[in-house]
Amino acid sequence: MCIAPCVLSPAKRLCILQDIYYRKAKEVGFRARSAFKLLQLDEEFGLFQGVSRAVDLCAAPGSWSQLLSRQLRHRAGSAQKDAPASSVVAVDLQEMAPIDGVTQIQGDITAPSTAASIIQCFEGGRADLVVCDGAPDVTGLHDVDEYVQAQLLLAALHITMKVLKTGGGFVAKVFRGADISLLQAHLRLFFSAVTIAKPFSSRESSVEAFVVCQGFLGEPAPGPSTTEATGAAAACSLGDAGELLLQSFHGRVPAAERQGASASAAGLAALAAAGDLSCFD
Numbered sequence: 548m549c550i551a552p553c554v555l556s557p558a559k560r561l562c563i564l565q566d567i568y569y570r571k572a573k574e575v576g577f578r579a580r581s582a583f584k585l586l587q588l589d590e591e592f593g594l595f596q597g598v599s600r601a602v603d604l605c606a607a608p609g610s611w612s613q614l615l616s617r618q619l620r621h622r623a624g625s626a627q628k629d630a631p632a633s634s635v636v637a638v639d640l641q642e643m644a645p646i647d648g649v650t651q652i653q654g655d656i657t658a659p660s661t662a663a664s665i666i667q668c669f670e671g672g673r674a675d676l677v678v679c680d681g682a683p684d685v686t687g688l689h690d691v692d693e694y695v696q697a698q699l700l701l702a703a704l705h706i707t708m709k710v711l712k713t714g715g716g717f718v719a720k721v722f723r724g725a726d727i728s729l730l731q732a733h734l735r736l737f738f739s740a741v742t743i744a745k746p747f748s749s750r751e752s753s754v755e756a757f758v759v760c761q762g763f764l765g766e767p768a769p770g771p772s773t774t775e776a777t778g779a780a781a782a783c784s785l786g787d788a789g790e791l792l793l794q795s796f797h798g799r800v801p802a803a804e805r806q807g808a809s810a811s812a813a814g815l816a817a818l819a820a821a822g823d824l825s826c827f828d
């Protein structure tokens with residue numbers, strides 16, 4: 548008798564993989580299988596080590612917040628009694644069912660008022676980790692989707708600058724595109740190590756990946772107002788993110804190297820807007 552080899556089509560393999568994580572999520576009480584992506588990133592990068600305060604941006608339905616809350620409570624339980632209380636702040640446009648140990652904010656992460664509410668939750672303290680699994684409603688128009696995803700990432704980065712402690716970590720969903728190395732270069736302005744990672748539980752066929760940033764270099768020092776710089780128009784079109792990048796540039800580059808700051812600011816805005824790296828040559 549001849550037995551045909553069992554060859555699974557990519558679509559079938561994908562269904563099985565999704566089903567495995569879907570069932571696992573149900574078993575352990577996670578609201579979504581995305582929890583395994585963050586879990587696998589932690590296994591690879593030790594993200595949760597020493598973390599007692601975390602921010603989960605674009606958190607609904609809440610599986611990352613569930614995981615963070617469980618991990619942080621577990622770690623706090625096994626640490627000494629005088630360890631600071633663990634806490635997670637979760638933000639999303641959508642309402643979420645409550646999660647123990649998680650403070651929820653319903654809001655748009657691109658709105659300055661949301662950033663202010665998150666900062667308030669920490670009462671002057673800072674978070675050890677900020678994560679963002681933000682995904683816009685996809686239109687199917689690749690350029691538009693990539694642009695909106697980039698706006699979410701920039702908003703997340705802006706909030707991160709304000710709430711993350713020096714040395715802290717930042718993880719965010721990104722689309723793997725031609726500009727991914729450029730994005731890594733941008734993020735190295737703010738973090739000592741930046742890696743693009745793809746957890747097993749993320750479908751190989753999807754363009755989704757995660758940028759894992761470790762060793763936050765600290766909130767950039769305030770620099771000259773963007774409006775004074777030649778790059779004002781370009782920076783304004785980038786909103787807060789343009790302002791942030793310009794300020795970071797002024798905060799990171801020694802004064803002696805900042806002669807002709809306007810031209811450099813224009814260069815940095817061009818880098819952010821169009822990927823022009825010439826201002827770093």
Ligand SMILES: C[S@@+](CC[C@H](N)C(=O)[O-])C[C@H]1O[C@@H](n2cnc3c(N)ncnc32)[C@H](O)[C@@H]1O
Pocket residue numbers: 578579581582604605606607608609610611612638639640641654655656657680681682683684699
């Ligand atoms: C893939 S889901 C996040 C899943 C979540 N990490 C989990 O494990 O349950 C993406 C979320 O991004 C949220 N989102 C998209 N744009 C947003 C924005 N501008 N502000 C806040 N949340 C946003 C959506 O509402 C959606 O809930």
